[in-house]
Amino acid sequence: MxxxxxxxxxxVVIATFVLLDLSNxxxxxxxxxxxxxxxxxxxxxxxxxxxxxxYLSPAAPTIPSDPYNNPNPDPCVFDVTSxxxxxxxxxxxxxxxxxxxxxACAVESAILLAPADYQFTITSTIFSGPCKPGLVFQLDGxxxxxxxxxxxxxxxxxxxxxxxxxxxxxxxTGSGTIEGNGEQWWELPCKPHRGPNGMTLPGPCDSxxxxxxxxxxxxxxxxxxxxxxxxxxxxFDGCTGVLIQDISIDSPxxxxxxxxxxxxxxxxxxxxxxxxxxGDDCVSIGPGCxxxxxxxxxxxxxxxxxxxxxxxxxxxxxVSNIYVNNVFIKNSDNGVRIxxxxxxxxxxxxxxxxxxxxxxxxxxxxxxxxxxxxxxxQNETSAVYITDVSxxxxxxxxxxxxxxxxxxxSDSVACTNITLSEVELLPKEGVLVDDPFCWNAYGILETxxxxxxxxxxxxxxxxxxxxxxxxx
Ligand SMILES: *[C@@H]1O[C@H](CO)[C@@H](O)[C@H](O)[C@H]1NC(C)=O
Ligand SMILES: *[C@@H]1O[C@H](CO)[C@@H](O)[C@H](O)[C@H]1NC(C)=O
Ligand SMILES: *[C@@H]1O[C@H](CO)[C@@H](O)[C@H](O)[C@H]1NC(C)=O
Ligand SMILES: *[C@@H]1O[C@H](CO)[C@@H](O)[C@H](O)[C@H]1NC(C)=O
Numbered sequence: 001m002x003x004x005x006x007x008x009x010x011x012v013v014i015a016t017f018v019l020l021d022l023s024n025x026x027x028x029x030x031x032x033x034x035x036x037x038x039x040x041x042x043x044x045x046x047x048x049x050x051x052x053x054x055y056l057s058p059a060a061p062t063i064p065s066d067p068y069n070n071p072n073p074d075p076c077v078f079d080v081t082s083x084x085x086x087x088x089x090x091x092x093x094x095x096x097x098x099x100x101x102x103x104a105c106a107v108e109s110a111i112l113l114a115p116a117d118y119q120f121t122i123t124s125t126i127f128s129g130p131c132k133p134g135l136v137f138q139l140d141g142x143x144x145x146x147x148x149x150x151x152x153x154x155x156x157x158x159x160x161x162x163x164x165x166x167x168x169x170x171x172x173t174g175s176g177t178i179e180g181n182g183e184q185w186w187e188l189p190c191k192p193h194r195g196p197n198g199m200t201l202p203g204p205c206d207s208x209x210x211x212x213x214x215x216x217x218x219x220x221x222x223x224x225x226x227x228x229x230x231x232x233x234x235x236f237d238g239c240t241g242v243l244i245q246d247i248s249i250d251s252p253x254x255x256x257x258x259x260x261x262x263x264x265x266x267x268x269x270x271x272x273x274x275x276x277x278x279g280d281d282c283v284s285i286g287p288g289c290x291x292x293x294x295x296x297x298x299x300x301x302x303x304x305x306x307x308x309x310x311x312x313x314x315x316x317x318x319v320s321n322i323y324v325n326n327v328f329i330k331n332s333d334n335g336v337r338i339x340x341x342x343x344x345x346x347x348x349x350x351x352x353x354x355x356x357x358x359x360x361x362x363x364x365x366x367x368x369x370x371x372x373x374x375x376x377x378q379n380e381t382s383a384v385y386i387t388d389v390s391x392x393x394x395x396x397x398x399x400x401x402x403x404x405x406x407x408x409x410s411d412s413v414a415c416t417n418i419t420l421s422e423v424e425l426l427p428k429e430g431v432l433v434d435d436p437f438c439w440n441a442y443g444i445l446e447t448x449x450x451x452x453x454x455x456x457x458x459x460x461x462x463x464x465x466x467x468x469x470x471x472x
Contacts, residue, residue: 087118311344418443
């Protein structure tokens with residue numbers, strides 16, 4: 001019953017895309033019949049040269065009518081259907097994608113094109129570089145992994161699906177959809193409360209992250225719709241220079257571990273103008289991140305914007321210069337959160353949350369230095385040091401099940417220099433009994449807050465514990 005409904009949902013989604021993309025594709029075909037004459041690198045099929053999509057180069061010159069007079073040849077297009085991709089929703093198109101990638105990778109400013117009106121299926125694949133600069137992976141159709149764990153090839157990684165590795169100056173874009181086919185992964189009995197009688201069965205519970213950029217630089221992800229991931233939708237790990245804009249991420253509220261965008265060991269990140277609806281963190285920022293801007297984002301359901309969790313297993317975590325601005329968070333379990341485990345090292349410093357609107361959010365503003373998901377985590381003498389955190393113009397409504405403001409800092413290491421101004425949070429409905437909570441938290445209120453906070457301590461703690469290493 002569930003599955004039948006799921007399939008019909010997918011069909012509706014796909015049909016919608018097929019319909020929406022028809023006009024696009026007519027334009028596309030009109031351009032794509034023109035063959036380039038000077039290709040020496042083609043094996044299967046022939047790449048063709050359309051005009052570049054407008055959004056790739058808004059200032060691009062118009063295409064001259066005489067190709068032989070063209071001083072700046074159009075970028076080469078490597079259409080996966082010319083490499084044998086079928087795109088019927090069930091054939092395995094992996095080889096076509098890897099062949100097209102191999103050839104596109106070798107050409108400057110190439111476009112790997114997965115055209116509209118097709119539903120491509122590929123198995124877990126690493127698209128590796130280094131490639132010539134300016135490579136564009138353009139998805140206008142639907143791209144999806146095999147449907148659920150039973151269809152996952154034995155030898156394939158169950159931790160990741162679409163992987164970009166060692167790429168520099170590359171763009172992933174298009175008007176298409178990356179459909180994660182995640183439902184059967186969410187229902188595995190090892191997922192929280194999905195076992196018999198609402199239990200959570202033990203055992204390895206790997207589920208693939210949908211898109212992963214690993215050890216890459218200057219990458220852009222724009223335009224796409226990314227949905228129903230088995231696990232994280234997008235993960236950036238060991239990257240420098242990441243721009244994500246105008247995307248939408250969409251999964252059900254009850255899909256476990258489906259973080260929208262997760263970054264770790266990644267520096268120089270902009271996440272702009274996007275919509276994220278999912279079942280876990282909207283954006284999560286792990287250890288080793290700095291210079292991150294998140295602006296004009298809507299987060300729905302899920303667990304809000306999260307720095308952490310940090311310092312697990314006594315590890316060192318360093319996070320600095322995070323700027324969150326103009327964000328709307330709706331019906332979420334958290335708003336803006338910093339979470340660390342007991343026993344870590346390092347610091348979280350220079351965090352600004354500004355112009356955040358909340359609608360029916362639990363834990364709107366929260367620092368939790370006692371993060372733990374097993375029972376019986378011990379309090380430790382070391383902790384990740386949290387300092388220079390400001391909250392400015394944070395307004396809206398909270399769900400009265402939890403206090404809207406909660407600063408639980410470590411016993412051994414206080415949080416310092418927390419600043420609040422223009423914080424006004426009202427109950428969505430009903431009356432809250434608990435006041436804002438602070439533990440070992442130092443900082444100032446620049447304006448009166450709603451609800452009023454009296455628990456933040458003035459000045460600096462007498463000593464910061466000397467046994468703690470918060471160098472970064
Ligand atoms: C790639 O490099 C070119 C030239 O420096 C630059 O204009 C473009 O924005 C870069 N693209 C990405 C995705 O970094
Ligand atoms: C955010 O949205 C505003 C209003 O639409 C726009 O002016 C601004 O450029 C956007 N910011 C970014 C970083 O795109
Ligand atoms: C850890 O410390 C906090 C704050 O002092 C306290 O509330 C909590 O009970 C302690 N937990 C354990 C397991 O000792
Ligand atoms: C407190 O933090 C703010 C940023 O939130 C920073 O600008 C300021 O310099 C810090 N103050 C001190 C005394 O470190």
